[in-house]
Amino acid sequence: ELMASLQSRLQALWEEQELVLLEVRECARWGEELEVMVQNLCKPNEFERYMMFIGDLEKVLSLLLCLSSRLARVQNAMSRIDGNTEPEEKQSLNERHKLLSRQREDAKDLKENLDRRERVVSGILAKYLTEEQLQDYQHFVQVKTSLLIEQKDLEEQIKFFEEQLENLEQSIP
Numbered sequence: 001e002l003m004a005s006l007q008s009r010l011q012a013l014w015e016e017q018e019l020v021l022l023e024v025r026e027c028a029r030w031g032e033e034l035e036v037m038v039q040n041l042c043k044p045n046e047f048e049r050y051m052m053f054i055g056d057l058e059k060v061l062s063l064l065l066c067l068s069s070r071l072a073r074v075q076n077a078m079s080r081i082d083g084n085t086e087p088e089e090k091q092s093l094n095e096r097h098k099l100l101s102r103q104r105e106d107a108k109d110l111k112e113n114l115d116r117r118e119r120v121v122s123g124i125l126a127k128y129l130t131e132e133q134l135q136d137y138q139h140f141v142q143v144k145t146s147l148l149i150e151q152k153d154l155e156e157q158i159k160f161f162e163e164q165l166e167n168l169e170q171s172i173p
Contacts, residue, residue: 006165013161017154024147030140038137041128053114053121060114061145064107065152071100 031054039047074097081090118141126134 003165003168006161006168010158010161010165013154013158017151017158020147020151020154024151027140027144027147031144034137034140037133038125038128042124046124049117049124050121053117056114056117057141057144058148060107060110061148062152064104064111065149067100067104067107069152069156071097071104074100 035051035054038050042050074093078093078097081093122134122138125137129137
């Protein structure tokens with residue numbers, strides 16, 4: 001019964017992931033249209049700044065989300081430490097926690113820098129775009145960001161349920 005429930009939940013998550021991937025593709029097409037418009041309106045160096053920001057947006061968010069999820073897994077493992085846990089394992093988890101915490105702080109700094117760059121790019125685009133076009137661009141950035149977060153969250157949930165199902169299958173004789 002539990003396995004059937006996990007399978008059902010996994011199936012629902014896979015279907016949701018397909019819908020999100022459709023939205024991601026639609027967002028990518030939207031981004032291509034914006035890119036053409038910006039390239040036609042802006043100076044080459046301004047267009048390059050725009051493209052660099054859009055490329056870095058995905059990289060920095062993915063890095064931040066990945067580090068946060070890895071850190072959460074390490075924290076979960078640390079919460080299961082008890083008197084039977086090997087000292088080497090405790091030390092390894094503590095070292096990984098420290099490393100991931102530092103890396104996440106660095107990624108947060110990158111995100112702050114990216115936010116400043118976004119304001120610069122918005123300022124550049126404000127010189128060329130109508131108010132409606134500028135709002136379109138800002139909406140695009142928000143949608144792209146939220147889709148990245150949603151995609152990563154679904155991947156994590158799927159991974160979790162797959163691990164639960166695998167552990168359950170292995171525990172049944």
